[in-house]
Amino acid sequence: EAQVTQNPRYLITVTGKKLTVTCSQNMNHEYMSWYRQDPGLGLRQIYYSMNVEVTDKGDVPEGYKVSRKEKRNFPLILESPSPNQTSLYFCASSLWGGAGSPLHFGNGTRLTVT
């Protein structure tokens, strides 16, 4: 089944403890992206990747890192999480990232930083 898989689904951590949220897609998509969803703000893009080894900042990249060493995986790294990064995170992928290529979303990771 074609899908975007995020892990974990739920994560509670403490301020400053490094964490990684994994994202994997099995559709051979070139484009991958991370969003965070907060009430009243919709989804905001954190980082995106047009292809392997190519990543770029979205609208809210501060406090996050990503890597794209292989096409299928696009992990989101929080080196030193803070409470304002408590949010619902979505990974998404598409064939090439342009308008004609709809995004496929994972089921989300709910992160709580205390």
Added chain:
Amino acid sequence: AQSVTQPDIHITVSEGASLELRCNYSYGATPYLFWYVQSPGQGLQLLLKYFSGDTLVQGIKGFEAEFKRSQSSFNLRKPSVHWSDAAEYFCAVMYGNKLVFGAGTILRVKS
């Protein structure tokens, strides 16, 4: 700056009634427009998209949307709502390689 506005945070409709969710955008050129739906605990699913051509586009689950350039709007409609349509709906506009989302509208369906 490019932006997407969904003026209604919550909407409640009766089952079987018609639905219209509003979306306005700001963008100088012809936009690429999308509507997504998010059911509780799920990711976003694409309902429909507009790139060019006929301004009335049909999507999945009986939804349609109309692009009105003069009003910078892309409102989502459904003639008869079902209880399973209760979800959060997001309008989005693509600027270059970036997809910008509105804040979302939560739809409640009462029986």
